[in-house]
Amino acid sequence: METRVAKAAANLQQRAGRRDGRRIGERSRQHKKPRPQEGPAKSKKALQSQETRDRILDAAEELFARHGLYGVTVRNVADHAGTDQALINYYFGTKRGMFDAVFERRAGGINAARMAAMDAYEAKVGASVTVEGAIRAFLQPIFENDRTADPGWRHFSALVALANNSKEWGGQMMSRYFDAVIHRLIGLLRKGLPGAKDEDLYWSYQMLSGSLMLIQAETGRIELLSKGKCRSDDVDAFGERLVRYAAAGFRELCERKRR
Amino acid sequence: METRVAKAAANLQQRAGRRDGRRIGERSRQHKKPRPQEGPAKSKKALQSQETRDRILDAAEELFARHGLYGVTVRNVADHAGTDQALINYYFGTKRGMFDAVFERRAGGINAARMAAMDAYEAKVGASVTVEGAIRAFLQPIFENDRTADPGWRHFSALVALANNSKEWGGQMMSRYFDAVIHRLIGLLRKGLPGAKDEDLYWSYQMLSGSLMLIQAETGRIELLSKGKCRSDDVDAFGERLVRYAAAGFRELCERKRR
DNA sequence: GTGGATGTTCATCACTTGATGAACTAGAGG
């Protein structure tokens, strides 16, 4: 006990000289990520460590989805995860590092699944792509995750929805993670909407994207508006509706022949 | 000068006893709003004060739209407005009070304009309401504000868009400000879509709302996605497209006869 | 079984945050 206090006193002296202009958002030191998980050979300790890391990410995911990056403190996350605050810096270096890690953990998997779904759809129907079919393939993996028992996916979706409508993350960051899968969809849709103009396709996608994001944000709004008749978490209710609504919109804007 | 320092020292003693468990978000004292603006009789001083208040709100609007409530400090707003930090507490009591004031300032006006637009539309067409017509009337005043030279309206719209997708504000708060105007739209649409089911109407509106919010968020995303072909601030490009896209979606979900 | 690495806990730092009291200033009202 006493040694700790004594050392802390020395620590105080040591730090007195630091007066750099560091601000939030800048890295203060290079963080060496502890143990990149390698092959399947997992020691007992490594497994426990991995579980701690995941528990932190789960907590961060949920809290960031609810209050955003700035509405959550490192201590909040640590408390919610039931770990020590210092572990967050140990694993992720900075608060921002943890924020990014939340995205990294899930983005790859869901994107791969969506690519695969669209590939499978195209392989099945060949040249006769329909608007509904393309959009359905694009959305299906998301809906499947929403049906999962794991609440983490829904928190993640809500976080993406929040970030997507923000000037801070909605541009560059969302582009980095999701542009590839979107361009794949646009490519598919071009087959179902021959001669469609780029502007119409992109604006239509913007509208589809907005609808999806608001639904996934699960703000409780539609419950209030509909006095409980509609529920945010009812995938069966909004899934096919979104496909049909969006497909009709795409056709209205992108089809050659006008009514 | 010296008197100030001396008094500050006394201040220090005085506050030493305060140790209540106050936390962020709780009001600490009742804030008496300084001078409720009354009739048109404005003294020179009152005018200057009103202008300061508005400059603070302008700055807050812009910064909150960019970074959210928690991403902005009271000092940030004061600096951006070119005023003293203490004036914010003087005028609005708390940071949260300022946040609410940003909404209060514009919400009433825009809602009234939208109500009037829908009233005028209904008065014009009588019983023969169309889906496009109703949606256009609902959106028109927003588009008109977007065309204004005043950048404040666009900041406000972006802030609403950000708040709308957040779990923290997207439910109760948005409901409080905007439910009335939405129910007016739904009522109009029922005339154009006889026999439509409530669930279909509400889900359709949810999708329209999401599209509108993402567009108004102006995140720069569509510029990146379309490689500059589409621009967030191009009302002429998205206005009529949104009306047509949404109308087609509503018809698809809410019309009695199926294709 | 021992020694070194990996993971965890604790105390504390430098700095920021929202808020406030008191001093100061300039108009309005007499």
Place this chain on the structure above:
DNA sequence: CCTCTAGTTCATCAAGTGATGAACATCCAC
């Protein structure tokens, strides 16, 4: 011209913020 008050500025507070070093613990490899 003087006074009073709404408005403004300044210094400072208590609580909280992200981050870090050092002590401690535990497990794995040897």
